[in-house]
Amino acid sequence: MKNYYDQQQELLNNELKLKFLKDKKQLYFNETQPKTVLPKAVVVKGSSHNDKLLEYVSKIEDIDKEILVLEKEIRMQKKYLNSIEIILKGMKGTLEEIFTLKYIDNLNVHEIARKTNYSEPRIYYFLSEIKKTIKKNKNNDV
Numbered sequence: 786m787k788n789y790y791d792q793q794q795e796l797l798n799n800e801l802k803l804k805f806l807k808d809k810k811q812l813y814f815n816e817t818q819p820k821t822v823l824p825k826a827v828v829v830k831g832s833s834h835n836d837k838l839l840e841y842v843s844k845i846e847d848i849d850k851e852i853l854v855l856e857k858e859i860r861m862q863k864k865y866l867n868s869i870e871i872i873l874k875g876m877k878g879t880l881e882e883i884f885t886l887k888y889i890d891n892l893n894v895h896e897i898a899r900k901t902n903y904s905e906p907r908i909y910y911f912l913s914e915i916k917k918t919i920k921k922n923k924n925n926d927v
Contacts, residue, residue: 792869796862803855810848817841872919879903880918883911 817837869888876884879901886897894912898905 792862792866796859796866799855799859799862803852803859806848806852806855810845810852813841813844813848876915876918880911880915883908884915887912887915 873881873884882901883897886892886900887894892900894905894908897903898908901908903911
């Protein structure tokens, strides 16, 4: 199981990246808009406006694909984090403490044993109980 804190950070990064892509999309759109509101006195034959529009459409298409993938990832990450939070809320006492130390604080079994005053075999037992609880909750979600 991936560290809960790392998952939260990854979700935050993806949300920031999504905001960045949306801002970038708006920036490209703004580049296609006229810069002045007054018409020119001299009309020049031909325009680079079509090239800008074509370039805009190309860039936006790529950004839209990235946005779709990123939005799917964000939904998946939120679902994962919500299921972990439900599992956490279902655990009480020692199991909750061991889960937090292992998967949120990312401590190893020796460090957890030292911190909780339980033996290492007992910590392994608690971790197996946590895994059973997680597996049970996953089966109930399906």
